[in-house]
């Protein structure tokens with residue numbers, strides 16, 4: 001009787017350490033560009049996917065979410081949390097892991113950390129949206145909220161959009177200092193600002209990426225001039241928003257999956273029939289993105305399951321021919337499929 005698991009039991013597992021190695025192996029800028037394209041590819045075949053608003057379990061401190069989808073060939077899900085007060089205890093606000101499986105057998109083909117991958121895919125999704133919505137030739141981005149996601153956002157906007165300067169602001173000066181340090185040598189001009197108002201001066205793109213469990217007003221209407229693109233990342237839960245609603249009255253709003261965004265996004269502040277454009281339709285050329293230079297465009301980002309699916313299938317491809325994974329046996333492999341009890345005896 002075999003004592004060790006067979007091939008059937010094993011699936012590749014990407015630890016945080018191996019994900020870090022993979023990112024450096026590919027190169028973070030290359031990875032952001034490639035992820036942007038893979039995510040866009042999947043937005044282009046939107047109707048191939050099973051879609052549902054993510055399944056959220058809320059508590060006073062935060063939220064734990066499951067994000068499933070399938071394209072009929074592969075099935076994927078991500079487990080992710082959002083706990084803004086975690087950082088007080090030295091813990092991440094957002095952590096995640098995810099899995100990809102074959103639809104034909106239900107057998108997993110990849111299990112991976114997704115904390116880093118979420119930061120990468122969120123930045124790539126922002127860049128993809130900005131590619132269609134930001135004013136032509138945008139060179140300056142304001143980055144309000146300088147936490148875990150910040151550098152990824154800045155780098156993606158640099159490599160995909162050609163942003164040359166980021167203007168940083170965070171209520172916690174240490175977060176801004178950390179981001180300045182991390183972006184040294186990135187080729188971006190980095191300016192630390194002392195208020196949100198000064199950060200957005202001259203910015204064609206305004207990214208808000210703050211974490212607060214309650215309705216916050218990071219941007220008020222008077223702060224937002226004509227022609228800018230707002231990339232609103234941090235409002236992604238019921239009761240958790242970043243923009244004053246008056247901004248939404250002046251902006252054209254673009255979303256991932258309306259049934260989820262109406263629950264979680266900035267537009268939860270608006271009537272249920274507040275008009276939005278689905279980003280996939282813009283990507284496919286079926287709906288207008290940026291119309292003119294004076295228009296305010298808003299990407300009301302909450303993060304959708306297909307983006308994680310795209311990231312998972314990308315990582316699966318990139319692992320080929322590398323050793324940036326371990327084989328782990330998470331599938332039972334009895335010699336006779338019906339003899340699960342018999343398999344148990346292997347460990348005696």
Ligand SMILES: NC(=O)c1ccc[n+]([C@@H]2O[C@H](COP(=O)([O-])OP(=O)(O)OC[C@H]3O[C@@H](n4cnc5c(N)ncnc54)[C@H](O)[C@@H]3O)[C@@H](O)[C@H]2O)c1
Pocket residue numbers: 082084087093094118122144145146147148149150169170171172175209210211212216218232233234235236301302303304
């Ligand atoms: N849309 C998406 O797909 C997506 C993906 C990942 C994370 N998120 C969300 O993005 C947000 C940021 O995530 P993170 O991992 O960087 O969190 P983080 O906790 O590491 O960083 C958040 C930063 O926001 C700052 N901040 C809080 N209130 C502020 C204010 N009023 N003005 C300026 N700065 C303020 C904090 O000091 C902190 O540095 C979270 O709300 C998270 O849920 C969204």
